[in-house]
Amino acid sequence: MYPNLELFIGGKWRKTARDMPVVNPATEEEIGRLPHAEKKDLDDALEAAEKGFQLWSKTAPRDRADTILRAAAILRARQDEIALAITAEHGKPLPQARQEVIRGAEFFEWDAGEAMRTYGRVIPAARGQKFTVHHQPIGVVAAFSPWNFPLSQPARKIGGALAAGCSIILKAAEETPAGAIHIVRAFAEAGLPAGVLNLVFGTPSEISDHLIPQSSVRLVAFTGSTAVGRHLTTLAAQHMTPVLMELGGHxxxxxxxxxxxxxxxxxxxxxxxxxxxxxxxxxxxxxxxxxxxxxxxxxxxxxxxxxxxxxxxxxxxxxxxxxxxxxxxxxxxxxxxxxxxxxxxxxxxxxxxxxxxxxxxxxxxxxxxxxxxxxxxxxxxxxxxxxxxxxxxxxxxxxxxxxxxxxxxxxxxxxxxxxxxxxxxxxxxxxxxxxxxxPETPFGGVKSSGYGREGGTEGLDNYMTIKNVWHSADIA
The missing domain is CATH 3.40.309.10 (Aldehyde Dehydrogenase; Chain A, domain 2)
Structure with a gap:
């Protein structure tokens, strides 16, 4: 019922010398041991993600979409198995866990469609000149997902990143790791190239403090409390790294x-x-x-x-x-x-x-x-x-x-x-x-609830850069 818990780096599963317990909140019983990423694991994930980005960003949008859809179909087929694991680690009623699996699959299916609609535009210009606008994947994404929705929350970030052509290192919640584990399994079976999707667990502050300052990390995507979001935003700002923040509400x-x-x-x-x-x-x-x-x-x-x-x-x-x-x-x-x-x-x-x-x-x-x-x-x-x-x-x-x-x-x-x-x-x-x-509507907050949007046609914007190209027929 409960999956084997491992890190996933460079297309391979791995254990570590350190681990931590995962507890069933309804019974207070330990149900698994989760590996704890060390600095070497994070460095390996960064190297893998850089290589993965070079390949995935050049993959045709149609092919990216097909891979995402295959993974979504695998998740749907395993709805009951995944739901049992989510209920065991999180405690939510089984019908709600089943709904969450489908919700996550729907996020992937929407983003797969959007992968083929990241249009640019041509701007009218004077004779002899041409202006074009291009949307390009931003690069390696460092993503952090919370414990309250073990599958659908990671799905939002993974779906957006992969549809845009980015690679991603996801630190999922240590208390509820099974949803992310099942997502990674599905993508591995769907044929996602090694290094495009990497999964780590450990001490949250150690992971964020190590990943965010790296020059290869081009976006920080976080869902969680406003206090932690402010800290991560401050850390990212020191390196001019953009952030996508979905923070607390009331x-x-x-x-x-x-x-x-x-x-x-x-x-x-x-x-x-x-x-x-x-x-x-x-x-x-x-x-x-x-x-x-x-x-x-x-x-x-x-x-x-x-x-x-x-x-x-x-x-x-x-x-x-x-x-x-x-x-x-x-x-x-x-x-x-x-x-x-x-x-x-x-x-x-x-x-x-x-x-x-x-x-x-x-x-x-x-x-x-x-x-x-x-x-x-x-x-x-x-x-x-x-x-x-x-x-x-x-x-x-x-x-x-x-x-x-x-x-x-x-x-x-x-x-x-x-x-x-x-x-x-x-x-x-x-x-x-x-x-x-x-899935088809943009989701995000204002004020201290963060900025940026996930979902909808706006959902891929954070995972892309906008490049303006000015082409002149004559050399000035």
């Missing part, structure tokens, strides 16, 4: 007075508990018009409290454990801080059970602005519901944090929708749905 949900209260409340409660709230776009701060606040809160609390919590391998489970032990005291502290500030804990608020890293689905209401949770993303199954007097008040509250990744709203009024499109400060705004992105 998603607001504006619930207007004209919406279907029951549908909005139930869908909000269910979405909040997906992946145990460990989603950068998870709906967290609900700003509900005061005229429907009581009825919305009642329905939301009822559905949240009914969430089936347990081992993700078990039938009927809707929410698994948190991904690691340190998240339990972190969430407990946030709840206690909010309670001390005057918030009401309507359900949950504490650890669930005695074995595994489980936390109760939690709803807080009437939370003061100075409570930590109003400024810090919980990254767990905690929802905040506060009343607002009008749409302007809701927008003000939504924009009051330094983050701007995803935002949501429930309303049927066209004027409300137009106003929120113009004023809510997020990179992704969803109306009457809590889905934040699809």
């Amino acid at each position: 998603a607001p949900v504006i619930v207007c007075e004209d919406t279907d209260v029951e549908k909005a409340a139930i869908s909000g409660a269910m979405r909040k508990m997906r992946n145990a709230g460990q989603v950068c776009t998870s709906p967290t701060r609900f700003f509900v018009h005061e005229s429907i606040f009581d009825s919305f809160t009642e329905k939301f609390v009822e559905r949240a409290a009914a969430t089936v919590v347990g081992n993700g391998m078990d039938d009927g489970v809707e929410m698994g454990p948190l991904a690691n032990e340190r998240r339990v005291p972190a969430l407990t502290q946030q709840v206690e801080n909010a309670r001390a500030a005057g918030a009401e804990v309507r359900t949950g608020g504490a650890r669930h059970g005695t074995t595994g890293y489980f936390f109760q689905p939690t709803v807080l209401t009437n939370v003061p602005d100075h409570a930590h949770i109003m400024q810090e993303e919980p990254f767990g199954p905690i929802a905040v519901i506060n009343p607002v007097s009008c749409l302007e008040n809701a927008i003000q509250q939504a924009n009051s944090v330094p983050y701007g990744l995803a935002g949501y709203a429930f309303t049927n009024r066209a004027d409300y929708i137009d106003h929120m499109i113009d004023t809510v400060e997020v990179g992704n705004l969803s109306i009457n749905t809590l889905e934040a992105s699809m």
Whole structure:
């Protein structure tokens, strides 16, 4: 059920002298030993990626696309096997893990199509001159993916890099390595040339501090916390290396007075508990018009409290454990801080059970602005519901944090929708749905939620350089 854990460098799997445990968060049992990359492994990965780039960047886009599509087909065929591994290491319910495998395959399939559409353009010029614009792969990419989506998060970065013609060194999450392992297996079987895709694990700071300053690294792509993103951006800036940053969020949900209260409340409660709230776009701060606040809160609390919590391998489970032990005291502290500030804990608020890293689905209401949770993303199954007097008040509250990744709203009024499109400060705004992105749509944030986009026609832009060519018929 759980794969053999190894590094992948220059087209070959390898172990190292040092390793670290991988733990099932539902049972607290060790399920694997993950090799720890040393400096020599990283140097080998850099050398392999440089050679891989020389070959892959010259490969025809049609051939690159075919390889990516073959790998995606392998992932789809192994959906159940991969999902079992993801649930074992992460804890999410098996149906959600299955969906994640398909989601990752869809990212690859979209990027494969985009590989053949990296068009340039011809700019009208005076007689005897010609201006053309060319999009070219940027080079070796150093990529870092988080633990909350073990397969789909690495897929975003690998798909973008390979479709553009880049080679990549991926440092995937040490706590949830199986998704990346399965991706690499699929690409190796699909015929990807050696060195184009390399996979390492180890001490995150050691890997980033070694890779980012290297002259051969031309892009740093990172998904994770804003604090780490700032550090990596600073490190990259010292070498003028561009970055793609998809950082933390603290998603607001504006619930207007004209919406279907029951549908909005139930869908909000269910979405909040997906992946145990460990989603950068998870709906967290609900700003509900005061005229429907009581009825919305009642329905939301009822559905949240009914969430089936347990081992993700078990039938009927809707929410698994948190991904690691340190998240339990972190969430407990946030709840206690909010309670001390005057918030009401309507359900949950504490650890669930005695074995595994489980936390109760939690709803807080009437939370003061100075409570930590109003400024810090919980990254767990905690929802905040506060009343607002009008749409302007809701927008003000939504924009009051330094983050701007995803935002949501429930309303049927066209004027409300137009106003929120113009004023809510997020990179992704969803109306009457809590889905934040699809493979064909650009995804990324504003403010402290980062910059650059993954997905959509814009998704390959970060992995390419733009070269303007001025050709004159006469020698000046």
